[in-house]
Amino acid sequence: MKLEILHVPHCPHVAVLESRLRQAIAGQSVQLEITRRVIGDPGQAAAAGMTGSPTLLVDGRDPFASPEQVPSLSCRLYPSGTGRLDGAPSVAALRTALRCDE
Secondary structure, eight states: OEEEEEEOTTOTHHHHHHHHHHHHHTTSOOOOEEEEEEOOSHHHHHHHTOEEESEEEETTBOTTOOTTOOOEEEEOOEEOSSSSEESSOOHHHHHHHTTTTO
16 A cells, blocks of 8 residues: 655654554554655645645545645644544544554
8 A cells, every 4th residue: 555645844743644654554464655745835735636734645545535625735634533633634544544444
């Protein structure tokens, strides 16, 4: 499975996302290829499908996309599962997106 993290320079939530990805696959027989891509302008964001930083693409698809989101260089917020927003998807949401909970 190929994962690509799209982000703006120095995004503090990339490290959080990577840590949660490691937690999500812990004990699973999932092989991941993770790459990062720095996005520096709105045109790149639109072409890459980045709707805020960080955006995770799983095999080229954003599993957390919603129709109202538009390409953006802004910080992206994700539901935390507790009614709050967070800078990266929760471990549980990542497990679902990566099909590790099946």
